[in-house]
Amino acid sequence: MKRQVTEGELVAYVGGMLDPGEAERVRAELSCSGSLRQQLAIVIATRQLAASVEAANDPPREARWHIPSPGAGITAFGVRAQVQAAVFGGSAGPADGVAAVVRPLGRFAVTLDPSAGDGWVIVLRERSDGWGVVFPPEKELALRASELPLRGRDRVVDLAVGVRPGDERWCVVVFDGEIDWTLGENERWEALKARLAKRQVPVASLRLRVLADDDDA
Amino acid sequence: MRWTDFLERRERRAMDASGAAVELGRGEAAGAASLLCPWRFASHPDLLGVMMDALRATESQPAHRWRALPFAPRSAFKVPKVDDLPEFYHRREAGWGLTARSAVDPLAWTLESLAFFAEEVDLRERAAFTTRTFATRPDRDDACRKLWAEWFRTGFADRDRWTRLFAGPVHEAAKTALLARKYPSSVRDRLLGSAPSAESELSELAYDQLLFAPSDLPGWVDVATRVVETGGANPVDALVGSLDPAGLLVAGHCAARRGHWADTAALLAEDCDLDRRGDRVRDQVSRDPAWAHGLVDLHTALRLLTMWALPNSGDPDDAWVSIRSNRGRARGRLRAVLARGSRDRLRDGVHSVPGLHARTSQALSRHVYRWFMDNDNQDSPPSPGQLATPLCASVSLVPFAAEDVPAARTWTLLVVLRGQLDRLERWVRSGSTGDRDTRWGELLATALPPALRDPGRPSDAEGGHRRLRSWLAAELGMQLERELPRLAAIARLPPDAAKMPGLRLLQREWDARVPLPSGGFPAIVEAARLALAKLGRADAEELT
Numbered sequence: 001m002k003r004q005v006t007e008g009e010l011v012a013y014v015g016g017m018l019d020p021g022e023a024e025r026v027r028a029e030l031s032c033s034g035s036l037r038q039q040l041a042i043v044i045a046t047r048q049l050a051a052s053v054e055a056a057n058d059p060p061r062e063a064r065w066h067i068p069s070p071g072a073g074i075t076a077f078g079v080r081a082q083v084q085a086a087v088f089g090g091s092a093g094p095a096d097g098v099a100a101v102v103r104p105l106g107r108f109a110v111t112l113d114p115s116a117g118d119g120w121v122i123v124l125r126e127r128s129d130g131w132g133v134v135f136p137p138e139k140e141l142a143l144r145a146s147e148l149p150l151r152g153r154d155r156v157v158d159l160a161v162g163v164r165p166g167d168e169r170w171c172v173v174v175f176d177g178e179i180d181w182t183l184g185e186n187e188r189w190e191a192l193k194a195r196l197a198k199r200q201v202p203v204a205s206l207r208l209r210v211l212a213d214d215d216d217a
Numbered sequence: 218m219r220w221t222d223f224l225e226r227r228e229r230r231a232m233d234a235s236g237a238a239v240e241l242g243r244g245e246a247a248g249a250a251s252l253l254c255p256w257r258f259a260s261h262p263d264l265l266g267v268m269m270d271a272l273r274a275t276e277s278q279p280a281h282r283w284r285a286l287p288f289a290p291r292s293a294f295k296v297p298k299v300d301d302l303p304e305f306y307h308r309r310e311a312g313w314g315l316t317a318r319s320a321v322d323p324l325a326w327t328l329e330s331l332a333f334f335a336e337e338v339d340l341r342e343r344a345a346f347t348t349r350t351f352a353t354r355p356d357r358d359d360a361c362r363k364l365w366a367e368w369f370r371t372g373f374a375d376r377d378r379w380t381r382l383f384a385g386p387v388h389e390a391a392k393t394a395l396l397a398r399k400y401p402s403s404v405r406d407r408l409l410g411s412a413p414s415a416e417s418e419l420s421e422l423a424y425d426q427l428l429f430a431p432s433d434l435p436g437w438v439d440v441a442t443r444v445v446e447t448g449g450a451n452p453v454d455a456l457v458g459s460l461d462p463a464g465l466l467v468a469g470h471c472a473a474r475r476g477h478w479a480d481t482a483a484l485l486a487e488d489c490d491l492d493r494r495g496d497r498v499r500d501q502v503s504r505d506p507a508w509a510h511g512l513v514d515l516h517t518a519l520r521l522l523t524m525w526a527l528p529n530s531g532d533p534d535d536a537w538v539s540i541r542s543n544r545g546r547a548r549g550r551l552r553a554v555l556a557r558g559s560r561d562r563l564r565d566g567v568h569s570v571p572g573l574h575a576r577t578s579q580a581l582s583r584h585v586y587r588w589f590m591d592n593d594n595q596d597s598p599p600s601p602g603q604l605a606t607p608l609c610a611s612v613s614l615v616p617f618a619a620e621d622v623p624a625a626r627t628w629t630l631l632v633v634l635r636g637q638l639d640r641l642e643r644w645v646r647s648g649s650t651g652d653r654d655t656r657w658g659e660l661l662a663t664a665l666p667p668a669l670r671d672p673g674r675p676s677d678a679e680g681g682h683r684r685l686r687s688w689l690a691a692e693l694g695m696q697l698e699r700e701l702p703r704l705a706a707i708a709r710l711p712p713d714a715a716k717m718p719g720l721r722l723l724q725r726e727w728d729a730r731v732p733l734p735s736g737g738f739p740a741i742v743e744a745a746r747l748a749l750a751k752l753g754r755a756d757a758e759e760l761t
Contacts, residue, residue: 006750007397008397008398011393011396011397012393012397012586014393015389015390015392015393015394015396015397015586016389016393016582017390017393017394017397017582017583017586019341019342019345019346020341020345020346020348020349021340021341021342021344021345021346022341022541023345024341024345025341043396046396047392047393047396064376064377066376066421066424067421068421068422068425069418069419069421069422069425069598197376198373198428199425199428
């Protein structure tokens with residue numbers, strides 16, 4: 001039995017992930033095998049289809065929102081609280097990071113366990129131009145976790161998706177610092193952004209899939 | 218390499234091996250030593266002496282078809298269409314399908330095979346690394362140096378600047394792994410759907426992986442060790458050269474205690490206890506750092522001898538997988554020792570390499586690639602913290618009595634043959650398989666001998682298997698490598714008629730405390746094939 005170069009090895013070879021000696025071996029096998037070269041062409045084509053290659057080298061801008069990937073284990077970063085999402089009136093999502101599939105304007109809830117503390121509850125949503133705070137919109141409407149309705153031992157943040165079909169990303173943070181409402185929109189959240197970047201605040205993000213009206217949930 | 222050169226080289230090596238075998242039989246080692254000189258152990262008399270003793274004490278039992286590879290006459294070859302073969306052409310391939318016409322001296326075969334793989338190791342595991350170049354780009358290298366200084370000072374580097382600098386390499390590495398491991402398109406599209414940028418979900422996820430600190434070892438430290446690994450003529454030399462005396466001591470004791478390494482260390486210092494053996498390894502490397510690479514080569518070659526002592530062994534592909542696994546594990550353990558040593562020394566190592574941006578890009582790419590490749594649940598991206606090269610288990614963590622280890626080995630093989638290798642790895646890593654598979658449950662509940670359960674603990678899945686998990690965490694990779702020849706033999710069986718030959722293969726070494734499979738052999742053949750495919754991948758770095 002002769003071990004052939006596997007498809008996985010070809011993919012790793014094209015991606016530059018093999019040690020130099022193994023890469024040379026694959027190169028040598030390629031030079032001797034027409035069928036392997038055909039396979040290589042397919043691998044390269046698949047790779048090109050998978051996504052664009054060029055890295056965007058965008059210039060620095062103001063500090064960004066660093067939102068964890070949906071499902072990432074936030075308690076891992078020394079934060080005691082984990083925020084959980086519960087969805088009403090939808091179905092469980094497929095296992096690709098989508099928390100749930102919901103109808104337009106469908107409701108969902110994020111629960112805060114007691115260890116999340118009593119900081120300000122900040123809700124963010126991803127828009128076409130990046131993440132932005134959707135709650136609280138102004139100082140008078142800001143809420144601390146303890147002001148939210150109780151469900152058992154947990155506090156509940158009730159939210160609703162929009163009307164457009166497609167994926168929506170949401171994020172809930174409990175911030176125990178102070179918010180300076182005298183500052184403009186860009187500066188007001190700098191302290192929270194810095195803490196969030198270091199994963200020093202209770203946070204969860206989730207992705208929801210909004211169906212078109214005529215789709216089945 | 219021209220075809221005629223290949224033939225002449227091959228014949229010369231075979232002739233030298235035959236002569237050296239006769240000499241060695243008379244107690245003269247010079248010919249064998251000369252033949253094995255590309256192995257690094259050959260330039261250290263103490264290591265070479267261990268190898269010569271092992272050669273005299275071990276008789277290889279290669280299968281008939283592998284005996285012919287070095288010794289079939291020139292006339293038996295078909296001349297290839299291409300005369301000018303690439304230097305890296307797998308030179309064993311030319312002899313495929315030949316048969317040996319006459320009896321072959323096992324020692325000559327062993328010496329020839331060791332000489333062949335010595336050249337391969339030198340070419341592919343050492344010389345090839347010297348061809349790498351890392352471009353210097355002063356602006357990017359400076360930016361990178363500042364970010365590394367932040368990591369070492371605060372355990373955190375400016376998230377925006379880091380992700381802007383490395384979004385591209387992270388994207389490419391993740392893409393390669395997503396395609397190589399055939400993640401579903403939904404996961405691929407989600408992570409690769411946008412152009413690589415500091416803003417993407419993938420960048421966030423990859424940065425969180427660097428922050429995450431399982432067992433106090435955050436991902437950025439692993440990346441730092443991978444940067445250091447690029448700094449020498451080859452990874453092993455670079456890593457050994459970066460260890461301080463304390464690191465050398467840990468590495469020495471690791472070598473004296475871990476799995477088959479303990480056997481190698483015992484051959485070097487039979488009269489000592491484990492601690493003294495560890496000290497001796499440390500002392501030798503302190504005096505002569507090049508000795509460490511000699512030890513890695515000695516261990517690798519001794520593992521080949523052990524494999525070839527099994528009946529019907531000798532498949533060169535199995536040998537190469539063993540070489541890659543052993544060297545990859547040695548690199549992984551050395552990185553783990555470096556990672557847990559002095560941070561100042563690690564920082565100095567990172568800052569000392571030229572082309573820091575290029576090296577960091579490659580190190581980060583390898584880290585992200587392995588992280589995605591080792592993810593057990595391909596329905597979602599890996600979670601932060603899943604990748605950590607384990608440090609050696611100390612002897613106090615080896616939990617079984619010596620007489621129970623064969624039962625643990627047999628049970629592990631049974632699990633693999635029942636198609637449960639992925640679940641086993643998940644269970645070892647996290648204590649859970651993530652599902653409630655009944656076949657796995659039965660393997661734990663009914664096939665596991667009582668001696669392998671924790672004494673005085675309930676034998677439920679959570680509480681009764683801590684010793685077993687601890688043992689597997691340290692030993693699974695080596696146990697799988699040990700079983701490679703048997704798995705390969707089973708994988709070659711025709712599924713419809715696999716039962717009788719399969720049972721014979723299993724009964725050669727099977728602890729009676731574990732139930733021997735009585736049926737399901739077509740599935741066993743398939744499971745062996747899948748396990749081999751998983752273990753034989755050429756990019757395997759660390760089989761934990």
